[in-house]
Amino acid sequence: MLTKSPHLFDDATKVTPGDSCWQGKTSPDYWAFVGPFGGCTAATMLRALMEHPQRAGDPLAMTVNFCAPVAEGAFDLDVRLVKVNRSSQHWAVEMTQGGGEVATLATAVFAERRPSWSHQQATFPAATPFEQARRFPNTPMTWTHQYDFRFVEGEPSFYGSPAASPLDAYSKQWIGDHVPRKIDMLSLMSMSDAFFGRVFLARRELVPFGTVSVTTYFHTSSEELAAENITNILAAADARIFHRSYGDQHGELWSPSGRLLATTTQIAYFKA
Template sequence: MHAKLPHPFDDATRVTPGDSNWQGHTSDDYWAFVGPFGGVTAATILRALIDHPERAGDPLALTVNYCAPIAKGPFDLDVRLVKANRSSQHWSVELGQGCGEVATLATAVFAERRPSWEHRVARYPETKSFEQTMPFPKITASWANQYEFRFVEGEMRIGPLQAEPGSTYSKLWISDRTPRKLDMLSLMSMSDAFFGRVFHARRALVPFGTVSLTTYFHTDSEELAAEDITHVLATADAKIFHKSYGDQNAELWSPNGRLLATSTQIAYFKA
C-alpha cells in the first residue's frame, strides 16, 4: 500500500523547527516570475508560528514586508515572541538566506477569541455558485496553476492598450487545484492569490511585485474547520496607482456567507 503524498501546498510550506531559527525551502510549484509566490511565503511564516510551542490562540493579523528577492533553495526563519499578555501575543519573524541577509520581515498577532457582541456589517456578495462558473485558463507562473480561479466578474483580459483603464474589481471563486480543506494557512495564501490589479487596469502583464501585505483573520481555527470548505468567494479591488506603487484590497468569504479574512497590500509596478 502506497503512502499518500503530501499536498503540494503542505510540501511548499513545510518548516523544520529549531530553538529560534527554523528552516524552510522554496518550492518550484509555487514560483512566480522572479521569486516565490508571496502568499505561500506568508503561509510558511504562519506555519512556523502556529507550530511554535509557545504559540497561544489563533492568528488575528499577519503583516509581511518583502524586503528583497528570495532565491531558490533553503532559508532560515528567525522566530521571536516579542510580547505576550493574557489575551494576545505579538511575534516577529525574519526570513534570511546565505549570510543572514534578511529577505522578508513579518510581524504577527495571535489572540484568544472569546464570545462577545457582534455585528456583521459587510454583506455577502451576490454571486453565481462555484459550479456555475468556468475555470480560468492556466498561465505561465507555476504558482497560479496550483489554484483554480473561477471568475464571476472582472476576469483578467490582456490586450491592446486602450484610452480608458480597465476595471480593477474582480469577484471570483478560488480553490486549490488539487482540493484541500481550507485552514488558516491556505486562507493566508489565498488572501494574496489575486492577479495584480495593475494587470487589469493596463490590460498587460507589467513588472509587478508586492512590497507589503497585511491579512486580518475574522474567524478562528475551530470555526474555520467547521465550515468544512475547499474554496472561497473572493473580491479584489484597488484605489490608486501613483508613482510606481499601487494598493490592492481583498475580502475572502465562505460559500456559507461568512467573512473569513480581509487583506490590503501595497505593490510596486513599472508601467
C-alpha cells in the first residue's frame, strides 16, 4: 500500500529553490560506506532540474560524475541552463560543499517527446513475478534498507569465502522502495545506481568500491511512466571488464508490463 505521509525518498531528495543556487542536505537513511548513496545524490540533482521553472520536457539523459566524497550535511546546487534548442534543453548542475569545493558534477538533457514510429527491439527478461521472489536480506549499507531487492538470478553472497576464480557478474532482480512508492523519473535515476557493484558478484566479497560516473538514458515520458502505475521495476545488469582498479557496468530497467524504461552505464572504482 502506498503511504500518504512524506516518503523517506522524497525527504532525502528534497531541495530548496533559489535563483541559480539551490540547497539540500544529505540523509542518514540513504547512507553508504563513506557518503550518501550515489543514486540518491543523482536523484536530488535531477529533482532540482525537474522542479526548475525553466524546465521543459522530460529527462532524456543524465550523466553524474562523483568528483569527491559528499560530506554529511548541507550542500549547494548551482543549476545552469546551458543551451535551449527547438525541442531540447541542456543543463549543468554542480554540487558544492565547504566553501565551493565541487563534490558532484552532472549534465542532463531534457526533451519534448513527440509521437513517432516506435519499436522496442530489446526483449523483456524472463523473471519470477515480484510477489513470488524472495526478499534479499539487509546489508551493512543503510541505503539498501530503503529498497526491496528480490533477486531472480545472480544473488550476491557477501559472507562466505571469496571466490577462488572470478564468477559471473550478471544479475537480474526486482527493485522497489521498501515502503512502496510509485515509480517516477526520480526513482529511475536512483535505481539505475542501485545495482550492487559487479565486482562484489565477480569476487563474492565486499571490497572498497565507489561509482565514479553514471549515465542514465530514459526511454519513457513522465506521462507514460505515470500511466504504468507501478511500484517496482525489473533490473538486469552485467559487466564487461575489471582492469587496473576500475570496472564497467551496464544495466536495463523494465516495467512489469515489459516496457524498457531506462538503460544505464557506469564506471566504478574498486580496490582488490
